[in-house]
Amino acid sequence: MKRDSRLSGVLHVLLHMAERNEPVTSDVLARAMDTNPVVIRRIMSGLRDQGYVRSEKGHGGGWSLARDLAAITLRDVYQALGQPSLFAVGNRTEAPGCLVEQAVNATLDRAFDEAEALLLSRLEDVTLARLSADFQRRLGDRRNRHRLETAHGS
Amino acid sequence: MKRDSRLSGVLHVLLHMAERNEPVTSDVLARAMDTNPVVIRRIMSGLRDQGYVRSEKGHGGGWSLARDLAAITLRDVYQALGQPSLFAVGNRTEAPGCLVEQAVNATLDRAFDEAEALLLSRLEDVTLARLSADFQRRLGDRRNRHRLETAHGS
DNA sequence: TTTCATGTAACTATCGATATTACATGAAGG
DNA sequence: CCTTCATGTAATATCGATAGTTACATGAAA
Structure with missing residues (x-):
């Protein structure tokens, strides 16, 4: 999918x-x-x-x-996108008449709900400022690597 | 999706x-x-x-x-289906050259990996036998409700 | 040897999402 | 003003992934 x-x-x-x-x-x-x-x-x-x-x-x-970048979390962005459904797997039917299917759905729903809650809380923990800082760090790393490689080469 | x-x-x-x-x-x-x-x-x-x-x-x-139903977990079934990807949301590109995108991907990957681990462990906790027991319980509930309603009606 | 069932390849249809086109709105430059 | 540039948005086209279908082979039981 x-x-x-x-x-x-x-x-x-x-x-x-x-x-x-x-x-x-x-x-x-x-x-x-x-x-x-x-x-x-x-x-x-x-x-x-x-x-x-x-x-x-x-x-x-x-x-x-x-x-400010520090005032925007990844969860904010996710919500602003309209909270698209996070999972690619789901129930065949909502509110089925079949009791077997009800039992299946109830169990799957519980598992997916827990996973969703965890995921959203992780997205809430990260601000765009933190992502930006992560990017800057990577930029520094790359520069350092490049300097070392150049020194070796000469 | x-x-x-x-x-x-x-x-x-x-x-x-x-x-x-x-x-x-x-x-x-x-x-x-x-x-x-x-x-x-x-x-x-x-x-x-x-x-x-x-x-x-x-x-x-x-x-x-x-x-035996007790020997099959929901995770077993999931794996037998070929482990279809669980999430409907993902990175735009794997292994991008852009450092900004690398930072974004790294953070998202971590969050999704945690959620996936939780979800799989929940699926592993549930056997088909437990689902079947849940179904039987619902069947009993329905019968009881029906008996009560019938009594009221007469 | 006929019937019934699975195994599987090939093809088709469907459907959702993205891409595109077209045109309206409105701000800045000259 | 009026031309240019940019967004806003509705309508339409295109594309791709997946389910559905057809067709035929394999093999077991009556």
Whole structure:
């Protein structure tokens, strides 16, 4: 089953937006996410409605962050996307008449509910600021590796 | 995103098979799961290969359980289905060159891995025997409710 | 040797999600 | 103003994954 990559993609573009100080157009973001500008607008509209980003029309327009990175958790972003269903596996029918199926559903539902609660709490623990810091650390690591390799090479 | 209901469906038919003492044909199972006999055979083939069920050809043939209900966990069934991916949400790309995306993926992967581990351990805790007992309890409940209602009505 | 059932390959249909097109709205530049 | 650039959004097209179907082979029982 194909996975919904909007969460991953949106986090990606949000962090890229944070690196810039000016609005970024849907066109630029679309290229970064390898998709269509209209798709970007559709996805970002939820974030705008929740007040996480701003959009401006006309010259110099585009998307920009409306809040501090530390004030946005991954769970916020997930919710702003409309809380797409997290699981690729589910019950055949809701509210079946068959008692066998009711028993099956009850057990599966409990297991999935627990997993969902854990997942959401993990997403809540992480802010965009932390993701950004993680990115900066990786950037430093790469630079160090590069310096060492260059020193070896010379 | 549409959910894969094979796990739910297979558990359903396995419990129905347990209620009978004779082989059940793919045709009958297909009607119970509201699908096609060929689909049943496809799905059950994994369970057969793992030794959980048997299939016989010819007159009086069909599917029957090869093990005790207490010896089959929901995780066993999940694995026999080929461990379909549990989550409907995932990373846009694996092994991206972009460091921003690497940071995003690393964080999401950790959260999803934890949730998956929890979910699998819950599935491992439940045997088909326990599901069957749950079903029997529901059957008793329904009978009791029905008796009470009948008494009220007369 | 006929009937019934599974095994499996190949093909088709369906359906949801993404991509695209088209046009409206509105802001900034000249 | 009016042209350009950008978003907003509805309508439509395209694509891919999965279930469903058809067809035929295998093999067991009557």
